[in-house]
Amino acid sequence: MKINPIIVLCLFMMAAQSAIHASVAEKTAAVTVVKKAKSPKIKSHDGKSVRLSDDDLNDEYGRAASVPDPIQPLNRGTFWVNHQIYRYIFRPVSRAYDTVVPSVVRKGVFNVFDNLEFPKRFVNDLLQGRLKSAGQESEKFVVNTVAGVGGVMKVSDRIPALTDLPRPDTGQTFAKWGIGHGAYVVLPIFGPRSARDTVGLAGDIALSPVFWVSIWFPAVVWMPAVTTPDSVRTLHDRLGAYDAVTENTLDRYLAARSSYIQNRSKAASK
Amino acid sequence: MMKRQLPLLLLVFCLFSRGALIASTDEAEKRLKTAVNQVTEIAAHAPDRNALAAGVKPTLQNILSFETMTRRAVGPGWRQFTPEQQKEAVGLFTTLIIRTYTAKFTPGELPSVTFKAASSPAPGRVEIPTTSSYKGSHYDVVYRLDESDDWRITDVVIEGVSMIANYRTQFDAEFKQGGAEAVIKALNRSLATSK
Numbered sequence: 535m536k537i538n539p540i541i542v543l544c545l546f547m548m549a550a551q552s553a554i555h556a557s558v559a560e561k562t563a564a565v566t567v568v569k570k571a572k573s574p575k576i577k578s579h580d581g582k583s584v585r586l587s588d589d590d591l592n593d594e595y596g597r598a599a600s601v602p603d604p605i606q607p608l609n610r611g612t613f614w615v616n617h618q619i620y621r622y623i624f625r626p627v628s629r630a631y632d633t634v635v636p637s638v639v640r641k642g643v644f645n646v647f648d649n650l651e652f653p654k655r656f657v658n659d660l661l662q663g664r665l666k667s668a669g670q671e672s673e674k675f676v677v678n679t680v681a682g683v684g685g686v687m688k689v690s691d692r693i694p695a696l697t698d699l700p701r702p703d704t705g706q707t708f709a710k711w712g713i714g715h716g717a718y719v720v721l722p723i724f725g726p727r728s729a730r731d732t733v734g735l736a737g738d739i740a741l742s743p744v745f746w747v748s749i750w751f752p753a754v755v756w757m758p759a760v761t762t763p764d765s766v767r768t769l770h771d772r773l774g775a776y777d778a779v780t781e782n783t784l785d786r787y788l789a790a791r792s793s794y795i796q797n798r799s800k801a802a803s804k
Numbered sequence: 805m806m807k808r809q810l811p812l813l814l815l816v817f818c819l820f821s822r823g824a825l826i827a828s829t830d831e832a833e834k835r836l837k838t839a840v841n842q843v844t845e846i847a848a849h850a851p852d853r854n855a856l857a858a859g860v861k862p863t864l865q866n867i868l869s870f871e872t873m874t875r876r877a878v879g880p881g882w883r884q885f886t887p888e889q890q891k892e893a894v895g896l897f898t899t900l901i902i903r904t905y906t907a908k909f910t911p912g913e914l915p916s917v918t919f920k921a922a923s924s925p926a927p928g929r930v931e932i933p934t935t936s937s938y939k940g941s942h943y944d945v946v947y948r949l950d951e952s953d954d955w956r957i958t959d960v961v962i963e964g965v966s967m968i969a970n971y972r973t974q975f976d977a978e979f980k981q982g983g984a985e986a987v988i989k990a991l992n993r994s995l996a997t998s999k
Contacts, residue, residue: 595876595959595969698942771941779965782904784974784990792973793965800964 601718601728601795609720613787616725620773628769642686644767647744649678649685654741658702662710670699700804704741705734709802718791725776726794829922832930832955836947839867840917850911857906864905869953870898876958877971878987881979889984896991897971903995904967913939928952 603609632640652675659668674690682689690696708730716729727735739745776790783789842863850856874890874897875882885893909915915938922932928951936943946961959968978990 595966595972778908781907782900782994784978784994788974788977789970792970796965796969797963
């Protein structure tokens with residue numbers, strides 16, 4: 535039987551084309567598509583398989599941010615209280631911190647406490663089976679602690695292999711293990727969380743050296759010099775993110791809920 | 805005769821379809837890059853936020869498909885809007901999107917945008933992932949463009965958060981309470997009170 539080389543070439547090109555198409559989409563897209571005869575099926579941000587509507591009005595957008603919210607009235611109340619706390623306490627504190635404390639000191643404080651979060655990142659890398667990341671995280675910790683004078687300077691930023699490492703947390707590990715969001719809750723001060731991430735938050739706190747110190751020396755908890763910098767250092771960024779999510783919205787609460795769930799789904803897919 | 809030409813026709817078809825895929829992502833990328841450069845240039849020279857908003861408006865109107873964005877943000881309820889209500893909703897949502905977009909910029913502070921390989925998750929759709937560095941932070945931003953809209957942006961996904969999915973959640977709640985009127989009222993309220 536004679537095989538026409540042009541037909542073979544065609545088949546090869548068609549196969550290669552679909553392979554390229556699929557691999558590029560898999561690598562870079564938040565949404566991947568499995569082609570069907572009519573409307574294609576896609577995987578949304580939360581990993582659920584949904585079908586694109588022919589008229590594009592009923593596609594993934596309606597499902598990307600869905601989460602059970604059984605205690606919404608209570609959550610809305612807590613959200614309102616948090617909003618007032620952010621507005622009248624945290625924002626002035628953050629402004630004062632940015633004004634009074636020089637930029638170089640702020641950066642040093644940020645770096646020290648960021649370096650102290652090493653156990654959380656390392657343990658969760660291991661729990662997610664990312665051994666290479668765990669190794670790089672350890673390397674980063676040693677470099678910053680030794681060459682960066684206890685983590686004040688982030689020397690690792692000068693080493694390309696140690697920049698932009700993933701920042702895993704316990705909630706993300708639970709997601710990797712296949713545990714869903716569960717119900718949505720708004721915690722006092724901490725803000726939006728899913729049930730899964732609330733348990734994860736407890737895990738993160740348990741992996742924090744600042745928490746260990748407070749267990750061994752309970753009096754230290756009341757020493758603002760130890761505990762305050764860790765809280766204040768991230769205020770500016772957290773308030774910035776909160777503003778970005780809740781400004782120019784129809785409903786602050788729903789906007790924050792939707793953004794939180796989508797963002798966490800993306801973090802879990804990394 | 806026809807049997808002999810079949811392989812050749814197949815080859816031409818393969819080449820054409822592969823070429824069309826590359827051409828479509830190229831065209832979408834080209835349009836997006838031009839718009840990003842224009843916005844960056846305007847942001848660099850804008851004396852204040854108002855000037856920035858006014859300056860970038862024509863560029864955004866050229867690269868964003870406000871009609872599609874509004875339709876998708878509203879979802880299935882869009883069919884129950886009258887043509888007048890649809891027009892009003894598009895106008896209000898356009899203002900809200902421009903305000904949301906420009907609120908993220910500080911005049912004079914420039915973002916650095918790195919473009920990654922584009923993909924086509926569905927026919928006629930292209931997604932262009934980028935990394936934006938702004939004020940010392942890095943953000944993953946994915947631009948979604950549609951061929952049916954002359955390769956205009958129909959959604960922006962920042963750190964996994966789709967702008968359209970986010971507004972859909974809010975529009976759904978309003979629509980369930982009072983239909984199209986409630987959505988338009990909520991848009992007006994938001995524009996009157998938000999920054």
